[in-house]
Amino acid sequence: MRSKLPPxxxxxxxxxxxxxxxxxxxxxLFLIFPILVIVPLSFNSVPFFTFTQEMLTFDPxxxxxxWYEDFFTNLNWRGAVNNSFIIxxxxxxxATGLGTLAALGLSRRNVPYRTTLMAILISPMIVPLIxxxxxxxxxxxxxxxxxxxxxxxxxxxxxxxxxxxxxVTATLVGFDRSLIRAANxxxxxxxTTFFKIVVPLILPGVISGALFAFITSFDEVVxxxxxxxxxxxxxxxxxxxxxxxxxxxxxxxxxxxLVLVSIALLSTIEMLRRRTERLRGVRS
Amino acid sequence: MAxxxxxxxxxxxxxxxxxxxxxxxxALRRDKIKSLALVAPLFFFIGLTFLFPIGDMLWRGIExxxxxxxxxxxxxxxxxxxxxxxxxxxxxxxEALVADIKVGAKxxxxxxxxxxxxxxxxxxxxxxxxxxxxxxxxxxxxxKEAVIKVDKRWGNVETWQLIKTFSPTLTTGYFWAAxxxxxxxxxxxxxxxxxxxxxxxxFWRTLYLSGLITLMTLILGYPVAYLLATLPxxxxxxxxxxxxxxxxxxxxxxxxxxxxxxxxxxxxxxxLVGIGLIDTENRLSMIxxxxxxxxxxxHILLPFMILPLYSVMKTIPNSYMRAAVSLGAHPxxxxxxxxxxxxxxxxxxxxxxxxxxAIGYYITPALVGGTSxxxxxxxxxxxxxxxxxxxxxxxxxxxxxxxxxxxxxxxDRIVGIDNMKLG
Numbered sequence: 001m002r003s004k005l006p007p008x009x010x011x012x013x014x015x016x017x018x019x020x021x022x023x024x025x026x027x028x029l030f031l032i033f034p035i036l037v038i039v040p041l042s043f044n045s046v047p048f049f050t051f052t053q054e055m056l057t058f059d060p061x062x063x064x065x066x067w068y069e070d071f072f073t074n075l076n077w078r079g080a081v082n083n084s085f086i087i088x089x090x091x092x093x094x095a096t097g098l099g100t101l102a103a104l105g106l107s108r109r110n111v112p113y114r115t116t117l118m119a120i121l122i123s124p125m126i127v128p129l130i131x132x133x134x135x136x137x138x139x140x141x142x143x144x145x146x147x148x149x150x151x152x153x154x155x156x157x158x159x160x161x162x163x164x165x166x167x168v169t170a171t172l173v174g175f176d177r178s179l180i181r182a183a184n185x186x187x188x189x190x191x192t193t194f195f196k197i198v199v200p201l202i203l204p205g206v207i208s209g210a211l212f213a214f215i216t217s218f219d220e221v222v223x224x225x226x227x228x229x230x231x232x233x234x235x236x237x238x239x240x241x242x243x244x245x246x247x248x249x250x251x252x253x254x255x256x257x258l259v260l261v262s263i264a265l266l267s268t269i270e271m272l273r274r275r276t277e278r279l280r281g282v283r284s
Numbered sequence: 285m286a287x288x289x290x291x292x293x294x295x296x297x298x299x300x301x302x303x304x305x306x307x308x309x310x311a312l313r314r315d316k317i318k319s320l321a322l323v324a325p326l327f328f329f330i331g332l333t334f335l336f337p338i339g340d341m342l343w344r345g346i347e348x349x350x351x352x353x354x355x356x357x358x359x360x361x362x363x364x365x366x367x368x369x370x371x372x373x374x375x376x377x378x379e380a381l382v383a384d385i386k387v388g389a390k391x392x393x394x395x396x397x398x399x400x401x402x403x404x405x406x407x408x409x410x411x412x413x414x415x416x417x418x419x420x421x422x423x424x425x426x427x428k429e430a431v432i433k434v435d436k437r438w439g440n441v442e443t444w445q446l447i448k449t450f451s452p453t454l455t456t457g458y459f460w461a462a463x464x465x466x467x468x469x470x471x472x473x474x475x476x477x478x479x480x481x482x483x484x485x486x487f488w489r490t491l492y493l494s495g496l497i498t499l500m501t502l503i504l505g506y507p508v509a510y511l512l513a514t515l516p517x518x519x520x521x522x523x524x525x526x527x528x529x530x531x532x533x534x535x536x537x538x539x540x541x542x543x544x545x546x547x548x549x550x551x552x553x554x555x556l557v558g559i560g561l562i563d564t565e566n567r568l569s570m571i572x573x574x575x576x577x578x579x580x581x582x583h584i585l586l587p588f589m590i591l592p593l594y595s596v597m598k599t600i601p602n603s604y605m606r607a608a609v610s611l612g613a614h615p616x617x618x619x620x621x622x623x624x625x626x627x628x629x630x631x632x633x634x635x636x637x638x639x640x641x642a643i644g645y646y647i648t649p650a651l652v653g654g655t656s657x658x659x660x661x662x663x664x665x666x667x668x669x670x671x672x673x674x675x676x677x678x679x680x681x682x683x684x685x686x687x688x689x690x691x692x693x694x695x696d697r698i699v700g701i702d703n704m705k706l707g
Contacts, residue, residue: 013615016615020507020511021511023507024507024508024511027504027507027508028508028523028526030504030583030586031526031527031530031583031586031587032526032529032530034530034538034541034542034545034583035529035530035533035537035538035541037541037544037545037551038537038540038541038544041544041551048549049543049544049547049549049550049551050544050549050550050551050554051551051554094329098325098326098329099326101322101323101325101326102322102323102325102326102327104322105318105319105320105321105322105323105324106319106322106323108315108318108319108322109315110312110315110316110319111316111319111320111323112316112319112320117323117327120327120330120331120335121323121326121327121330123330123334123335124330124334126640126688126689126692127338127644127685127688128643128644128645128646128661128684128685128688129644129646130644130646130661130664130665130681130684131338131341131644131664131681131684131685132334132338133646133665134341134664134665134668134677134678134681135334135337135338135339135340135341135342136333136334136337136338137668138337138340138341138344138674139336139337139340139341140337154333155333157329157333158329158330158333158334161326161329161330165326215532218534219534219535219536221535221536221647222646222647226668226669236534236535236536239536239540240536240647240651243536243539243540243543243651244651247543251540252540252544255534255536255537255540255541258533258534258537259533259537262529262532262533262534263529263532265532266525266528266529266532269532270525270528
């Protein structure tokens, strides 16, 4: 991390250099501290949102696993975990399937109205969530989808598709079409070419798009508040009502677990990105 | 290739004899249809589950069928009445009103009219409730006297003016209300009473706080992006993780931790009390107000500023700065004259992105905003789920969406939708 300063730097430049690094360090602290601070707080033995005297002196009595225990035994939370996974998995499947097909279509040559189509397909990402949520609330109530798992899954799938479209389209930009012609020339039919040639090459894009769609559904709060009900409560739904009503450190325990989930997802995405870059010959 | 020697007057044909031009056009068309067929499933899915519901909701902002559907005869009669004459409508209007209320009272639908008009003039709800009970008892004319006897407000010109104003099925009324304006019976548009004006201030606050948040993310994001872009790739990739981790962490997790940090009995106040900077009675109130919203949202949106800035700065060669300095420019001068202008596209992209995201935010202002830090979104949610004034919610939604779309077009001009990158 320490890049050596050239010998000709003046003292002022030196001071400025380290001052700049120091300022950046503070900003990184601002970025990361709020996320890390909840980890020790979640092991609190008393229902406070701050460090107690015992915690600061590292007295074992100040720490406990009671909030984790509460999370794993409480039926409300267990239901929320189940719902979160069911809804996220199904909406991801829908979003990934439809999004990948559309991206394949959009990346072909001679697509008419390409810009307009693209704008429409990624609109769920642009429209403010509250407007999407209210619109879906009214319409889904009318067709009896409000307060059903299917309704929430469809809503979340719609919100997740733009990410799949964008990531898969990005992978297809570097796609060499002569590979398809080569496969055809060697006698492979369309289906074989698709599964043997196209799929392995766009797979990193599809997977990272799917992960984006998954996390979109998994973290989504606004639409679920309107389209879902207690029966469809997800982890964010439960957290939101927890913060609104009676705030217990169980929320901090859940938050800590969610940070672990995001670290896992982030590492996966990062790995995929590097793989794509390596395959394309971008120096990393 | 029998046609190889064809003269220009003879069209070139393919093996089966069709002219090449037609054959090519056909292949091209088939290709286009194939592309569209791949896009079609998602297109219809988005249309049905997303675009149609939104359009349907926004339609409520200009549609106002309540008065005309529950009081159809009255609305028809009032059409002929001169609202600014200062005189009450004639006997036939009252007769129509009695007939309408008799029909609607059977299913207790007349109170809906009262509910709608109550948004405009408080007290209408009780008037229609009372009328629903008593007017159906009126057996015969003269209706005018009988109706006024039920409630003397039926003898006020204002009541009738109000009904007439809201008789048309399409209305701009919700929009005026969303902009703190109202339409007088004479058709003039004027400001609401000072006390009733809330929305203009709310829009202003949403824009102002979003602007402030954008500025804060720029001030904090610029140095970080610069550091990331100038460090060797190996170390910048490690530091980039520190930017991406918040980006991938649940919004609620980050909001929760800001509540833990900022509240009166929270970590920051405890530290400040602990080191003796403030005493326990004077703990800072940094949450449930605009300060809380700005701090939490700056943190949440900061990665959206850093990433576009970083991707632009990465493309600026280091040699530019070195060249400027070696030509005698002071490093600061070189930075502002040479480096900074090159980063303007990144500032534009990051700034617009953060601003678009900020003006539509709902969750964080709802949880940490208190009353002074709430945004327009919070009022839309309030009108949808609490006050049930859906028309006004839709009108506020249309204005918000309009703002976002204008900014989005700007974003498209600067960055291009296709260049949008994730992570």
